[in-house]
Amino acid sequence: MKRTLTFFSACLLLISLMSDMPGFIQPDSSSSILKGAWEKKDASGNITTLICTEKYLMFASYSISGKKYLKSGGGPYQLSSANGTEIMSFTRDFNTEDSTKVGLTIANDYTLSGEKLVVPSGPLQGSWDKVKEPKGATVLTSAWRIISREGADGKMVKMMKGSRKTIKILSGSHFQWAAIDTDTKIFSGTGGGTYALKDGKYVETLDFFSKDNNRVGKNLSFSYTLNGKEWEHTGVSSTGSRVHEIWEKQE
Numbered sequence: 001m002k003r004t005l006t007f008f009s010a011c012l013l014l015i016s017l018m019s020d021m022p023g024f025i026q027p028d029s030s031s032s033i034l035k036g037a038w039e040k041k042d043a044s045g046n047i048t049t050l051i052c053t054e055k056y057l058m059f060a061s062y063s064i065s066g067k068k069y070l071k072s073g074g075g076p077y078q079l080s081s082a083n084g085t086e087i088m089s090f091t092r093d094f095n096t097e098d099s100t101k102v103g104l105t106i107a108n109d110y111t112l113s114g115e116k117l118v119v120p121s122g123p124l125q126g127s128w129d130k131v132k133e134p135k136g137a138t139v140l141t142s143a144w145r146i147i148s149r150e151g152a153d154g155k156m157v158k159m160m161k162g163s164r165k166t167i168k169i170l171s172g173s174h175f176q177w178a179a180i181d182t183d184t185k186i187f188s189g190t191g192g193g194t195y196a197l198k199d200g201k202y203v204e205t206l207d208f209f210s211k212d213n214n215r216v217g218k219n220l221s222f223s224y225t226l227n228g229k230e231w232e233h234t235g236v237s238s239t240g241s242r243v244h245e246i247w248e249k250q251e
Contacts, residue, residue: 032054033079033112034052034057034079034088034112034117035052035053035054035137035141035171036051036052036130036131036133036171036172037049037050037051037052037130037131037133037171037172037173037174038050038051038052038117038128038129038130038131039128039129039131040126040127040128040129044063045063045065046061046062046063046070047061047062047063047064047207048060048061048062048126049062049131049174049176049192049207050124050128051169051170051171051174051175051176051192052077052171053141053142053143053169053170053171053251054142054143054251055076055077055078055143055251056074056075056076056077056143056167056169056250056251057074057075057076057077057090057169058072058073058074058167058169058176058178058190058192059072059073059074059123059124060072060176060190060192060208062207062208064207064208064216064217067213067214067216067217068213069190069208069209069210069213071096071097072094072096072176072178072190072210073092073094073095073096073097073123074092074093074094074167074169074176074178075090075091075092075093075094076090076091076093077089077090077091085109086109086110086111086112087107087108087109087110088107088108088109088110088119088124089105089106089107090105090106090107090108090122090123090124091103091104091105092104092105092106092123093167093178093180093182094178094180094182094185094187095123095187096187096190096210099185099186099187100185102182102185103182103185106122106123108120108121108122108124108125109121110124114130115129115130116128116129116130117129117130131171131173131174133171133172133173135172135173136172137171137172138170138172138197139197139226140170140195140197140202140226140231141170141171141172142169142170142249142250142251143167143168143169143249143250143251144167144168144169144170144231144247144248144249144250145165145166145167145168145247145248145250146159146165146166146168146245146246146247146248147159147161147230147246147247147248148245148246149244149245149246150242150243150244150245156244156246162183163181163182163183163184164180164181164183164184165179165180165181165182166178166179166180167180167250168247170195173194173195173196174192174193174194174195175192175193175194175195175204176190176191176192177190177191177192178190189209189210189211190208190209190210191206191208191209191210191211191215192206192207192208193205193206193207193208194207200223200224201221201222201223201224202221202222202223202224202233203219203220203221203222204219204220204221204222205217205218205219205220206218206220206238209238212238215238218238220235220236220237220238221235221236222234222235222243223235229248229249230246230247230248230249231246231247231248231249232244232245232246232247233245233247
């Protein structure tokens with residue numbers, strides 16, 4: 001017993017010493033420090049919104065006044081630290097500027113000071129301001145994947161799990177979805193904006209939509225229910241067609 005405890009103590013000491021060694025990266029389990037919505041603007045007034053959940057992020061650049069979608073990307077991320085430097089590792093599930101980068105992981109330094117996030121290089125380069133979300137997180141704040149959708153015959157059709165998927169992430173006030181295939185690197189579309197939960201309704205306002213800029217500004221209202229890790233909602237799409245979907249929580 002004494003020998004076992006001595007060995008265990010030695011292991012703890014070794015880990016402690018390694019954590020102080022140059023180049024030793026310590027995973028940071030508190031990715032939640034970035035949870036929420038972030039925003040930056042360029043000289044032309046174009047907006048880029050970044051939404052971070054616990055383990056997933058998405059961003060999109062667009063112009064609301066010009067009703068113009070520009071670019072987007074997203075994927076899982078992780079925070080770590082090395083030699084006093086904070087590092088964000090981001091694996092791209094989709095990248096509309098260059099699909100050949102899908103699947104690649106890039107690590108960039110970052111600094112976080114209060115409501116300001118600064119990333120000096122990489123796909124998330126820039127100075128980001130935290131979006132004020134008075135109500136904080138909502139019951140929908142997370143990353144979701146669609147698992148079932150109503151077909152033309154009114155019956156629910158289960159979505160096969162695979163590399164082709166539609167992911168939707170929500171902060172306390174912003175949302176973005178993307179239809180992607182991580183194996184073929186095909187990007188099928190994205191949209192996003194702000195949302196609110198009112199009187200049992202989930203209400204979206206579109207700030208951008210990659211397939212049709214004319215839908216920007218539209219409000220979409222859905223009835224919704226939560227059952228464990230499943231989010232079910234019904235309503236009418238921006239084209240006027242019926243929507244009935246079930247999404248599964250991914251975090």
